[in-house]
Amino acid sequence: MKLINEYKNTQTVEVEQLPKYIGETVTIHGSIYKIRKMKGFSFVLLRTKRNVLQCIAEEQLELPVEESCVRIRAKVVEEERCRAGYELHIQQIEVLSVPAEASPIVINQKLVDTSIENILDYRPVILRNEKQRAIFKLQEGICQAFRTFLMKEQFTEIHTPKLVQAGAEGGANIFQLNYFGQEAYLAQSPQFYKQMMVGVFERVFEIAPVFRAEKHDTSRHLNEYTSVDFEMGYIRSFEEIMQMETAMLKFTMEYLQEQYQKELDLLGISLPVIESIPAVRFKEAKEMISKAYKRPILDWEDFEPEEEKLLYELISKETGSEFVFVTHYPSVKRPFYAMECKENSEETESFDLLFRGLEITTGGQRIHGYYEQIEKMKQRNMNVELFESYLMMHKAGMPPHGGLGLGLERFTCKLLGYENVRYTTLFPRDINRLVP
């Protein structure tokens, strides 16, 4: 028998500690990202967890090929011309592994200069590029900011099932599978479960995958994505949900600025300033766009993607905001659990949030009364019996409540200024892509 003690790194130094070791010799590990041969020496860029370090190797030192994994002994030398303020003078290299073949695609240039298909096909290696991986480090930061904010606001984190029974939210856009002889579906959202949990914890959130069998092949659709969902009880109106999202986004910008400045700099991102976010009613938005751009209104029930972009243009010109809430969507376009407006049942107490012209959030107040919910389902010719476990909470009593879902990849995409959501999805799934 042996005793396993807790992990303590005593043998190598982390990059963050290096400034303390100037003038000393340290052991550090990483991948050889790039070698640039000069006269009498080489620049060696060492890729570590979150950094790329400049090292110097004298020419007598034998260097392994790029993408070799190494442990080096090196002296930390002050160097003003380095962004870090120091560089490493390699004394010894221990080679831990070497690649079997050179990468089929160049990954160690400033920019990855290739098609999106290549970027996605070669994901496991492309992500080793300094800027490519910075996207996903920032995505971590966004999640962490959301979580930190929501926990501060006393939301409880939950884990709801992704395998669900027939019925669910319905619609054709749902993946189906055989579950031990029963029909099962992949959850399109945690909607039903997060509502149930409002009856338990009042405020809940979940960051987890959702699945949409949509056949769209566009720059903004994915068939699997990470949904940031929250749901809150005891609201006085659906405006409180928008206020909560506004606070969450504002907090997130501050959090990224504090904790992820390195990646923001690397990608050249300046974050949007959020003070308050303008909100326009859906109908008014349609009219504004029509009037400003002299476009006929063809569809009174939804936006065309082009209209979302034009609305952004209009609003940002008028208010400076890159975000805009669109409220009071038509009831016919909202799910059966959406709360209708008291003064006009053709409109709902709901909203979308557009960011730089793309819908990133859908939310709203839900029906909390049992009889009201049953009535609405009957109007829609739904089979109420299929929803017995969902309606159990309404029957047992629910506070007025609502919430939202935000697409993590879409938000990251717009924040970082990409045109295709696949760039900001680690391993995207679309109608043509299931690999890698």
Next chain:
Amino acid sequence: MKLINEYKNTQTVEVEQLPKYIGETVTIHGSIYKIRKMKGFSFVLLRTKRNVLQCIAEEQLELPVEESCVRIRAKVVEEERCRAGYELHIQQIEVLSVPAEASPIVINQKLVDTSIENILDYRPVILRNEKQRAIFKLQEGICQAFRTFLMKEQFTEIHTPKLVQAGAEGGANIFQLNYFGQEAYLAQSPQFYKQMMVGVFERVFEIAPVFRAEKHDTSRHLNEYTSVDFEMGYIRSFEEIMQMETAMLKFTMEYLQEQYQKELDLLGISLPVIESIPAVRFKEAKEMISKAYKRPILDWEDFEPEEEKLLYELISKETGSEFVFVTHYPSVKRPFYAMECKENSEETESFDLLFRGLEITTGGQRIHGYYEQIEKMKQRNMNVELFESYLMMHKAGMPPHGGLGLGLERFTCKLLGYENVRYTTLFPRDINRLVP
């Protein structure tokens, strides 16, 4: 156009602030958890986000039924006999909603006294029970502790796809579905993706659902569960992974003690003390059990569940530890990516962690060399071509690495002393259950 400002709660008071308001009148909201009529007044228990508050209502005040959602005006009165040190004297009740029917099952007693089937069938209401919900508040704490620890150790959080292509890890225990005419599978683990990401960030983790189509109907199997996965590069041996897990568990106990004492008290839990964790080799463990309990060894390749319990008994008697690592599992029982021992290829550099007699973690070092991995796959008669995108990372160079997966619900189950993992799963999925 309207401007939405960030959320600020100015109208009601949070429970945590109440001690500051002693002697004053506040507005607070919640569900009426329980009414106990006394002579001339009633005790009213108000369920809020994380607490159950004792309130007093004079008999002239009309009370709505239990599980009504209310907003009350109440005076905060010092009261030594209350655990909180104060109680609320209700002055006014605003009823926000009332249940349509009384709950079919009693939820407001100290213990929920019913079968596990009822507990699961009535999940949306049962979870409103103070102790039932405390289980999942603690589960939040466990996740949060893991994340806090892993980020402190510079692991990057990732989101990997759950829809994967044919091949994957193989085996019969995999759910299959039609993905736009292609065969797709639900990921049994993020194994391949987390390995790829070690090549990018060196250390990564994910907390996300995994899917197993196992037909077992036992107290410890689920068909969907939350897997806590981490993977780390540049390890010197697989012992470092066990050390990291030891540190993570130790940190988690301290974190729960600090942040979730309320729920620990409510459930009467005393947390295990973790200093170091004993490790025994698989073969030695088999022999120890056989010798101590005079059992013949029927299977040299795996444990019987009974043996896991006996090993716990033996180890805890001998060392006091409720955890035990079992190391060097036979190669035949480990996946094709498991690193074999240099001195004996029939054993792997792998481990399981048993907690109170139940396996909660499987981990180990992985093969990082391309040719070595190809060779092993060929030995196993696998079609190497199907794994092209997986092998891309090996070809491009990988550091020595390994990691583990921990079942969140199993860990919670054992930590809280339940006998069936369904008790600590929010909405369990098993061979017979897909609802609620």
